[in-house]
Amino acid sequence: MHTTTMGTESDPTATAARMRRVVLVGAGFSGTLTAIRLLQFATGPLEICLLEREEGYRYGGLAFGRAATNWEHMLNIQAGRITLRRERPEDFLEWANAEADRSAWPLKWQYHTFGVACVVPRRIFSQYLAERLRGAVADARADVTLRELSGETIDVRATGHGGYVVKYADTTGESAGVHELAADQLILATGHLAPVQAPFYHRIRGHQRFIADPYAPDAQQRFKEVGAEETVLVTGSALSAFDTVVSLVHSGHRGQILICSRGGHMHDTYPVDHEHDIWQARRPPFLDAAELTPDVVVEGVTAEFAHLRAEHGEGVPDAIFAERVMKAWEPYVIELISRMDAGDVRALLDRYKSLIVTHRTSTVREIGGVVRDRMRGFNGAPQTVHTISAAIQDMRPAEDGTKIRVVFADRPDAVVDRVVNCLGNNTDYEHTGHPLWTGLVRQHRYARPQTTTHRGIEVGAHGQLIGADGAVTDGLFCVGPMRQGDETTRRGRLGAFVFSIGTLRNQCFDTAMEVLRRMDENTPHEVRIPEDVHHCLVRSTDWIVADLVPPLPDRDAARLRERLLAHARERAYPATLDYLHAEDRTSRDKYRSVRADELADFTVAVAREFSLTDEQARRLVSLLTTLVEKHAVHNLCDITQLARWDSPYAEQVKHAPKRES
Known part of the structure; x- marks a missing residue:
C-alpha cells in the first residue's frame, strides 16, 4: 500500500518541485471520501496528504467517527442510499454483505444480511469508509501516493507562485512539533465548527455536569458517568437530541429526560414500510x-x-x-x-x-422509536422522555454544584442533574473561534461568510473559496458543512440536507475531479469556463464555438456546433461514463486510452473540416472534453439516478411517477 501514517516536511517547497501535491485538511467523512476520489482518478504523479487533528474522528468525523458514536447510533438513512459512489449505488450493500470483516461487530450484526431498506450502525459506515480508502490506495497508480498525517492545522498561506503552505502542529510521537507542508492544491474538509454556546450557558460552561458537545471525543464516557436515575435536560430537539437520548439509554440511564426547545418541534418517525420518494409540485x-x-x-x-x-x-x-x-x-x-x-x-x-x-426529515424507527416510545410509556415502563416548549433565560449551579437550576421565561424553574447542549453547531464563519478559519477569513481574506444566508462560506460551483474581494481564491477548495449556505442558495436544500451523506458525497466527487482537472497539463487553464454551461451539452458546445478565436463565419459556426454536439452525445459522453463507472484502475486505463485515441482522431477531423490550426483544434477538443466530463459528473450526482440501478438490488428500488403541476 502506498501510504505512510505519519510524516514531516523539513523543506516545504522541495517535494512540490518533484511531485504535485494535494493537501486535505480533515480526515472525517468529507476529507476521506475526497481522498478516495483523488486516488481513483489521478492519472499522473501525485501525492495526497490527509491531515487530521483528532484520531477518533478519522474516517468518520462527528457523525460517523468512533469517538462520537456507539453501536446503538444508526444512520438516519436506509442502506440502499449510502453508497460512497453515486455511479455504483449497490457498492455499500456489496461491501457489507460480501466483503466486510465482521469479527469486531456485535453478535446482533454479525449474521445480518443488509437490504435496500435496512438501517445501518454508524460504526459500520465508518469501517466501510476506511476500507474503501485502503482499497483506493491499493488500486491507485504506483506514482499516486497517500500520506496520513496527524496534527492540527494552524495556518494556511499562499506562496506567491500558485501554491500554499500549510502550517500544522503535531503533538504525537517522534514527529511532535510545528511543521510546514507545501501544497499545489488545498482542500479544506474541517467539518463542523464548535457547538453553539447560548448566552444562558455562561454560568455553567465549565461545570462538570454540563455536556457542551455530545459528539466530543470524551462524550460517550461522560454519558456513562450520568447516574441511572438522574434527570437530564437536553436543550434543542433536532437529531442531536435524539442521538443524546440514544447515548443515555445505551449507557444505562433510565431517569427523566427533558427535551426543551422554544417551538417544541420534534422529528417524526418514518413508517416501517417507508420508501424515499421524489415528488414534483407546482410552482407555488x-x-x-x-x-x-x-x-x-x-x-x-x-x-x-x-x-x-x-x-x-x-x-x-x-x-x-x-x-x-x-x-x-x-x-x-x-x-x-x-x-x-x-x-x-x-x-x-x-x-x-x-x-x-x-x-x-423524519427519523428511522431505530432512532425515533427510542425517543417516541419513551415519550408515551407502557404498563410497567413509565414515560421518561418529556418535551418542554419554552425559552430558557438562565442556568446556574444549584445545591452545592451537584445540580443545575434552569430559569425559564414563562414557566417555573427546573432543577436537573445534568444539561446536554444540542443546539447545533456554529455556522457563522465571521466569528468561529477556530484559528484556521479566523486566519482564512479575517487575516488572509481568502474566504468570506456566505453572503445571503450568513451560514458557512461563499464558494464557487466546485467548492472554490471566494475571497473578501469577491474573486475566486485559486487552488483553495472546501468540502463539507462550511458549504451549507451555498447548498441552500444554489440547490435549495434546507435542514440536515445541507450536509447529508448525499450532499457531501456529491461535493467530494465534483471537487476532487475539478482539482485533478486543474492539475492536468492538458486542461486549458487560461480559459475561465462559466460555472453552469456544463449542465447542458447544447450550452457547452455553444459556448465553446463562441469562445473560438478568430471566430468562424456564422454558417461554419453553426455546422461546428452541430458537429461538436453530435460527437459529445454519441461518443464523448458515453465514453466518459464508461470511464467514470469503471470499477478498477485497469478498466479506467483502458477506457481512458480508448477515449484519448478517439479524441485525437476527432481533433484531426475537426481541424481539416473547418480549416482550423492544430492549436485551435486541440484547444477546442480539450474544452469539449472538460465540459463533457463535468457534465457527466453533474449527472452522476443527480439523486434521481438512484432509481435506475442495474444491479441485483434494482428491483428493491422504486421511483414515483411524475406528477403534473
Missing part, C-alpha cells in the same frame, strides 16, 4: 408576488402546504409528507432566496430553523 403561486416580504412568504408557504395536502396528500403520513414537499420545492427555494433581501432570508431561517429542520 405566492412566487408571483411583485415583492417577496417575510409576511408574504410565510402566508404563501402555509397556504401552499394546505393545498398540497388536500391535492396530493391523501394517505401520506405526516412523517413523510412535509419532507417530500420540501424536496420538491428545492428549485423554488432557489428562486425565493434570489429575490429576497438577504437580511429577510436570514431572519426567516433563524426564526423557523427548528420548524424547517424537524420537518425536512
Whole structure:
C-alpha cells in the first residue's frame, strides 16, 4: 500500500518541485471520501496528504467517527442510499454483505444480511469508509501516493507562485512539533465548527455536569458517568437530541429526560414500510408576488402546504409528507432566496430553523422509536422522555454544584442533574473561534461568510473559496458543512440536507475531479469556463464555438456546433461514463486510452473540416472534453439516478411517477 501514517516536511517547497501535491485538511467523512476520489482518478504523479487533528474522528468525523458514536447510533438513512459512489449505488450493500470483516461487530450484526431498506450502525459506515480508502490506495497508480498525517492545522498561506503552505502542529510521537507542508492544491474538509454556546450557558460552561458537545471525543464516557436515575435536560430537539437520548439509554440511564426547545418541534418517525420518494409540485403561486416580504412568504408557504395536502396528500403520513414537499420545492427555494433581501432570508431561517429542520426529515424507527416510545410509556415502563416548549433565560449551579437550576421565561424553574447542549453547531464563519478559519477569513481574506444566508462560506460551483474581494481564491477548495449556505442558495436544500451523506458525497466527487482537472497539463487553464454551461451539452458546445478565436463565419459556426454536439452525445459522453463507472484502475486505463485515441482522431477531423490550426483544434477538443466530463459528473450526482440501478438490488428500488403541476 502506498501510504505512510505519519510524516514531516523539513523543506516545504522541495517535494512540490518533484511531485504535485494535494493537501486535505480533515480526515472525517468529507476529507476521506475526497481522498478516495483523488486516488481513483489521478492519472499522473501525485501525492495526497490527509491531515487530521483528532484520531477518533478519522474516517468518520462527528457523525460517523468512533469517538462520537456507539453501536446503538444508526444512520438516519436506509442502506440502499449510502453508497460512497453515486455511479455504483449497490457498492455499500456489496461491501457489507460480501466483503466486510465482521469479527469486531456485535453478535446482533454479525449474521445480518443488509437490504435496500435496512438501517445501518454508524460504526459500520465508518469501517466501510476506511476500507474503501485502503482499497483506493491499493488500486491507485504506483506514482499516486497517500500520506496520513496527524496534527492540527494552524495556518494556511499562499506562496506567491500558485501554491500554499500549510502550517500544522503535531503533538504525537517522534514527529511532535510545528511543521510546514507545501501544497499545489488545498482542500479544506474541517467539518463542523464548535457547538453553539447560548448566552444562558455562561454560568455553567465549565461545570462538570454540563455536556457542551455530545459528539466530543470524551462524550460517550461522560454519558456513562450520568447516574441511572438522574434527570437530564437536553436543550434543542433536532437529531442531536435524539442521538443524546440514544447515548443515555445505551449507557444505562433510565431517569427523566427533558427535551426543551422554544417551538417544541420534534422529528417524526418514518413508517416501517417507508420508501424515499421524489415528488414534483407546482410552482407555488405566492412566487408571483411583485415583492417577496417575510409576511408574504410565510402566508404563501402555509397556504401552499394546505393545498398540497388536500391535492396530493391523501394517505401520506405526516412523517413523510412535509419532507417530500420540501424536496420538491428545492428549485423554488432557489428562486425565493434570489429575490429576497438577504437580511429577510436570514431572519426567516433563524426564526423557523427548528420548524424547517424537524420537518425536512423524519427519523428511522431505530432512532425515533427510542425517543417516541419513551415519550408515551407502557404498563410497567413509565414515560421518561418529556418535551418542554419554552425559552430558557438562565442556568446556574444549584445545591452545592451537584445540580443545575434552569430559569425559564414563562414557566417555573427546573432543577436537573445534568444539561446536554444540542443546539447545533456554529455556522457563522465571521466569528468561529477556530484559528484556521479566523486566519482564512479575517487575516488572509481568502474566504468570506456566505453572503445571503450568513451560514458557512461563499464558494464557487466546485467548492472554490471566494475571497473578501469577491474573486475566486485559486487552488483553495472546501468540502463539507462550511458549504451549507451555498447548498441552500444554489440547490435549495434546507435542514440536515445541507450536509447529508448525499450532499457531501456529491461535493467530494465534483471537487476532487475539478482539482485533478486543474492539475492536468492538458486542461486549458487560461480559459475561465462559466460555472453552469456544463449542465447542458447544447450550452457547452455553444459556448465553446463562441469562445473560438478568430471566430468562424456564422454558417461554419453553426455546422461546428452541430458537429461538436453530435460527437459529445454519441461518443464523448458515453465514453466518459464508461470511464467514470469503471470499477478498477485497469478498466479506467483502458477506457481512458480508448477515449484519448478517439479524441485525437476527432481533433484531426475537426481541424481539416473547418480549416482550423492544430492549436485551435486541440484547444477546442480539450474544452469539449472538460465540459463533457463535468457534465457527466453533474449527472452522476443527480439523486434521481438512484432509481435506475442495474444491479441485483434494482428491483428493491422504486421511483414515483411524475406528477403534473
